Amino acid sequence: MTTATQPQPPADAVARDAHWQSTLDRLRNRTRPTATLRICDDQAAKDALALAQYEQRTAQRQHEGDTSPESKKALKAADAAVTKAQQAIDDASIVLTFRALERTTLDALKKQHPATEEQAEDGYEFNVDTFGPALVAASNTDGMTEDDAREFLETWADAEAGALFQAAWGVQLESRLDLGKG
Numbered sequence: 001m002t003t004a005t006q007p008q009p010p011a012d013a014v015a016r017d018a019h020w021q022s023t024l025d026r027l028r029n030r031t032r033p034t035a036t037l038r039i040c041d042d043q044a045a046k047d048a049l050a051l052a053q054y055e056q057r058t059a060q061r062q063h064e065g066d067t068s069p070e071s072k073k074a075l076k077a078a079d080a081a082v083t084k085a086q087q088a089i090d091d092a093s094i095v096l097t098f099r100a101l102e103r104t105t106l107d108a109l110k111k112q113h114p115a116t117e118e119q120a121e122d123g124y125e126f127n128v129d130t131f132g133p134a135l136v137a138a139s140n141t142d143g144m145t146e147d148d149a150r151e152f153l154e155t156w157a158d159a160e161a162g163a164l165f166q167a168a169w170g171v172q173l174e175s176r177l178d179l180g181k182g
Contacts, residue, residue, distance in 0.1 A: 032100040034141070035171040037163060042092035049085040056082045096164075098139045098171045106172055109134055136168040 017023070040046060059078035063071045101109070113131035115124040136149035153161045 033171050033174040034097055034099045035167050037096045037167040038093050040089055040093040045088045045092045049089050052081040052085040097141045098168045099141050100171045101139055109138060132165050136164060139168045
């Protein structure tokens with residue numbers, strides 16, 4: 001059994017940048033992008049947050065023209081109400097986390113779900129019906145199975161199923177690169 005050795009940086013690159021090995025290590029140890037999908041079915045909590053945010057904006061506007069202790073106290077109370085309402089939303093929510101797959105894994109997943117003839121004629125590179133559950137399950141870090149994903153994509157309201165798929169697909173397309181201005 002042979003072990004693969006890490007390729008060494010070119011000598012001229014090291015000569016130009018003595019810190020290249022450190023840069024290379026950082027590049028190799030980057031984490032893949034993640035995204036979350038927050039699901040909150042508690043309409044009362046959502047309404048309470050919206051009201052608290054409205055009252056906070058009102059208190060902020062009033063405080064801009066009035067720096068009295070009462071105005072400051074009202075703004076502080078409004079801020080606290082928003083914090084409390086947001087905590088109620090957080091407590092009532094289900095948060096699903098998705099991580100970008102390695103490119104080779106994503107490519108293999110697409111190949112496992114080839115487009116039907118009709119889909120290919122419409123320009124699709126994979127089968128939109130079978131790829132979605134597989135992608136959602138593969139990129140979910142919470143342990144969602146492909147059967148779970150299929151169930152949710154088939155039974156949730158259209159917008160919610162779309163948001164679930166988009167969370168898994170969107171993180172695959174996320175770029176954290178900045179090409180600069182040259």
